[in-house]
Amino acid sequence: MKPPGAVRQPLPRIFFDVDPRRVSRALLGKVLMRREGKTLLAGRIVEVEAYLGADDAAAHSAAGPTARNAVLFGPPGHAYVYFIYGNHFCLNVSCLPDGVAGGILFRALEPLQGLEEMAQRRGISIKGSRDLRSLTSGPGRLAEAFGITRERDNGKDLTAASSDLWLADDGFRVRRVQVTPRIGINKAVELPLRYIIAGNDFVSGRGNRQ
DNA sequence: ATATCGATTATCT
């Protein structure tokens, strides 16, 4: 694991300029970072879902470009943030070249740094491992813990050195990737496009123990 | 332990 300073370097745009399925695998084990003044938030990516541009009825881009999903059709490496169920924000990163839709939904993180700040924003106190899990296990939860909103972050270039929200490689290597159908959708239910770090306790849902 | 349900609003039909 590199020292904290080394993860200031964001993953480059070319990292995201390929098929979402490939980017999904590559993103597992990487770190989502947020800078807020002198506070640094960090969480290891343990669960993501790929949303394809074409041939994927579950993707927000399925019916063509709109004001809401415009980022998915734009250049790779940008944040697509949407508001859902009148309650929650969810974070995605755009993939594939400009003009081609595709994205990845961040579904769960393992909190690494800034846990107190995350707990404060989540409105919980962290005593046991159960509380730790509820910090960032789930797309709405991790967005809240990282203070992600549509107004603040939608369209943000996550590969820019000046960005307060970015993705980094701290040297962690994933042992085994597990692929399953996606969660919480009603269309294209069977497609195996959910990627998790096998055995990781911070994967959302009923756990991932072996 | 699992199951069901209400919250609450931007977006699209």
Add this chain to the structure above:
DNA sequence: GATAATCGATATG
């Protein structure tokens, strides 16, 4: 007017 890439609370075994 219906729906949604969710969450947390409540009910029940």
